Amino acid sequence: MNKFLEVMTSAKVKRGAFLGVKWFFLLLLSVFFLFPIYALVINSFMPDEQLLGVKTLWPNYFYFGAYTKMFNAEYLGYLKNTLFVCVMNMLGVCVGASLCAYGLSKVRFKGKSVMFAIIMATVLLPGTVTSIPLFIIYNQLNWTGTLLPLWVPIWLGGGAMNIFLVRQFMKGIPNSYSEAAILDGASSFHIYYAIILPLIRPILIYLAVTNFFGCWNDYTGPLMYVADNKESWTLSLALYKDFAIKQSTTNNNLANSQMAVGVLMMVPCVILFAFFQKELMEGIAAIGIKG
Amino acid sequence: MAKVTSLKAKGTRSFWKQLWFDYAGILYMIPVIIGIVGFTIVPMLTSLNYAFHDYNPYARDASEQLSNFGLQNFERIFTSGEKGGSFESVMYSLYVTFRYSILNILIGIVGSYMLALFLNQNTKGVKAFRVIYYLPVLIPGVAGTLLWKDITAVKGGYLNMIFEAVGLGTYTFYEAKETVLPTLLFIGLFSLGGSTIMWLAQMKNVPTEMYESAELDGANYFQKLFFITIPMTTSMLFYMLITSAIGGLQAFGNVYPLRDVAGKEVEFIVVQIYESAYVGGDLSYACALSWFLFVIIGILTAFVFKTSKWVYYGEEA
Numbered sequence: 001m002n003k004f005l006e007v008m009t010s011a012k013v014k015r016g017a018f019l020g021v022k023w024f025f026l027l028l029l030s031v032f033f034l035f036p037i038y039a040l041v042i043n044s045f046m047p048d049e050q051l052l053g054v055k056t057l058w059p060n061y062f063y064f065g066a067y068t069k070m071f072n073a074e075y076l077g078y079l080k081n082t083l084f085v086c087v088m089n090m091l092g093v094c095v096g097a098s099l100c101a102y103g104l105s106k107v108r109f110k111g112k113s114v115m116f117a118i119i120m121a122t123v124l125l126p127g128t129v130t131s132i133p134l135f136i137i138y139n140q141l142n143w144t145g146t147l148l149p150l151w152v153p154i155w156l157g158g159g160a161m162n163i164f165l166v167r168q169f170m171k172g173i174p175n176s177y178s179e180a181a182i183l184d185g186a187s188s189f190h191i192y193y194a195i196i197l198p199l200i201r202p203i204l205i206y207l208a209v210t211n212f213f214g215c216w217n218d219y220t221g222p223l224m225y226v227a228d229n230k231e232s233w234t235l236s237l238a239l240y241k242d243f244a245i246k247q248s249t250t251n252n253n254l255a256n257s258q259m260a261v262g263v264l265m266m267v268p269c270v271i272l273f274a275f276f277q278k279e280l281m282e283g284i285a286a287i288g289i290k291g
Numbered sequence: 292m293a294k295v296t297s298l299k300a301k302g303t304r305s306f307w308k309q310l311w312f313d314y315a316g317i318l319y320m321i322p323v324i325i326g327i328v329g330f331t332i333v334p335m336l337t338s339l340n341y342a343f344h345d346y347n348p349y350a351r352d353a354s355e356q357l358s359n360f361g362l363q364n365f366e367r368i369f370t371s372g373e374k375g376g377s378f379e380s381v382m383y384s385l386y387v388t389f390r391y392s393i394l395n396i397l398i399g400i401v402g403s404y405m406l407a408l409f410l411n412q413n414t415k416g417v418k419a420f421r422v423i424y425y426l427p428v429l430i431p432g433v434a435g436t437l438l439w440k441d442i443t444a445v446k447g448g449y450l451n452m453i454f455e456a457v458g459l460g461t462y463t464f465y466e467a468k469e470t471v472l473p474t475l476l477f478i479g480l481f482s483l484g485g486s487t488i489m490w491l492a493q494m495k496n497v498p499t500e501m502y503e504s505a506e507l508d509g510a511n512y513f514q515k516l517f518f519i520t521i522p523m524t525t526s527m528l529f530y531m532l533i534t535s536a537i538g539g540l541q542a543f544g545n546v547y548p549l550r551d552v553a554g555k556e557v558e559f560i561v562v563q564i565y566e567s568a569y570v571g572g573d574l575s576y577a578c579a580l581s582w583f584l585f586v587i588i589g590i591l592t593a594f595v596f597k598t599s600k601w602v603y604y605g606e607e608a
Contacts, residue, residue: 025409026420033424036481039442039449040430055447096322103319110313115320122331124533124592128541128561128581132568133337134330156326163323188315217431220544224569240433240548255441262434269429274422284492 040266044259051254066260075238081147082216082234088151089215090208097158097207098200101166102192106178116167123160135224145229150221154211162207168286169203170196206283209276213269235265338578346575357575364579381563381580385587388559391472392539395479400531403483407490408516421491425484436548439478440465465549471556475546486531493527494520522603529602532595540588560584 047063222237344357370376443464546557568577
């Protein structure tokens with residue numbers, strides 16, 4: 001018995017037990033976090049009659065109708081709109097934020113710190129204050145019902161938080177690079193696209209990917225500005241309009257169709273996240289560095 | 292070249308000359324200036340103008356839509372329902388908004404920090420769990436709301452199915468007044484992965500030498516946690532407090548589709564603003580209400596900034 005205790009308390013066994021407990025919790029938490037994903041996927045394959053009758057944790061058989069229903073011209077049109085908005089936003093945020101951050105961190109001019117303070121102050125402004133007048137302004141510009149309100153603003157500066165992040169990142173690039181180029185007679189814009197842009201690739205990837213997540217999933221923007229024109233609907237707006245609203249009134253649309261759209265919309269995000277995990281972490285780490 | 296010349300003679304030029312020397316820097320600022328003026332300052336002033344007028348959507352001419360300059364919209368917020376105001380409903384919506392935000396921020400920050408500590412180890416395979424814990428964050432917003440509505444359905448929802456199977460009975464979720472908040476908070480737990488990633492990124496910034504020297508001095512796990520890890524991650528805590536307070540008080544997308552089941556309990560302040568503007572058609576009142584919210588958020592952020600002495604940003608470079 002004494003020998004048994006001795007073995008049990010030895011460092012090796014203790015370490016093993018610790019690892020065991022750790023893996024147990026890691027797996028337990030995985031079950032917790034995978035539960036909604038499971039429900040999402042399983043519901044998308046649930047046959048209609050089961051959704052109207054008795055639902056189970058595992059479908060009686062796998063039904064693919066919810067997916068095939070979606071491949072129609074209407075939804076392909078929404079996909080086209082969404083992709084267009086996303087691509088324009090991804091390009092816009094990189095160009096807008098990097099140009100502004102470059103000016104703020106690498107070019108000298110009077111009033112720079114005031115400019116930076118004004119830009120950062122806009123972070124604190126709640127979106128609700130400007131959302132209604134923006135609607136009025138877009139209406140006067142005849143932009144409502146078109147995709148313009150969803151991608152034009154980001155080209156103009158790219159959002160204060162993004163400017164801040166790129167500026168943080170640029171501060172880490174030694175000035176000697178650009179000084180050498182100046183001596184060679186390079187213009188400041190030439191330095192921007194030939195030297196700085198390639199060096200800030202990780203943060204640009206971060207901006208592009210997080211912006212993609214944002215636009216791809218956003219439905220409040222489209223709900224406000226393009227809801228009246230079906231030709232400009234994006235996928236998430238269509239998901240809301242076709243399934244969230246109709247379902248509560250006519251019960252025509254069942255959970256399997258809703259969830260099938262959800263699954264299809266989630267796939268690109270998961271791929272991007274898994275692929276760019278390193279860049280995402282680097283981008284976030286820039287938040288905590290002194291500005 | 293502009294850079295070098297502007298360095299030499301500083302502060303001795305006229306405004307226009309200065310502008311000529313600084314043209315390169317100012318050129319880079321032009322897009323952001325247009326953006327801030329066009330999409331922030333002009334909308335803010337427009338919104339303020341609406342808030343101090345009566346709005347009539349049926350006016351024939353656009354110039355006739357606004358009339359009666361005055362404080363009437365703000366008075367309505369502070370007048371009780373019996374006298375034609377909306378004091379009670381605004382206060383109730385502030386109450387549910389604040390209650391949800393405070394609890395959600397607390398649970399979110401503590402929970403995600405613990406999760407990050409747990410994942411911040413170099414054991415093989417832990418990286419894969421990061422992705423798994425992050426997955427629920429990637430569920431598209433609308434689909435997520437519909438999914439949770441479905442999972443928490445009192446009759447035939449997955450959660451009640453599980454509860455019944457293990458003998459816990461049925462839970463009322465969104466269908467009883469008292470259980471709406473716990474349900475919202477519970478669902479919030481599934482997005483912990485988002486903040487966890489942020490903490491992990493910040494924890495990586497902590498120099499390992501700090502831990503090594505602490506270990507040499509015989510520090511245990513909790514001493515290292517409270518004297519190194521937590522102080523070294525306060526800048527992220529500050530960022531999260533500010534952004535999650537601003538975001539939480541403006542919660543809209545995740546609760547808007549729940550109104551038909553949960554009613555007044557999810558009538559957060561932005562839901563009220565949206566409803567009065569786009570359903571009720573009263574843009575003036577909605578603008579007044581959003582300025583009311585702006586003032587509250589402004590006071591809160593100012594308070595957090597004023598008391599931010601505890602934030603550590605790393606050594607001055």
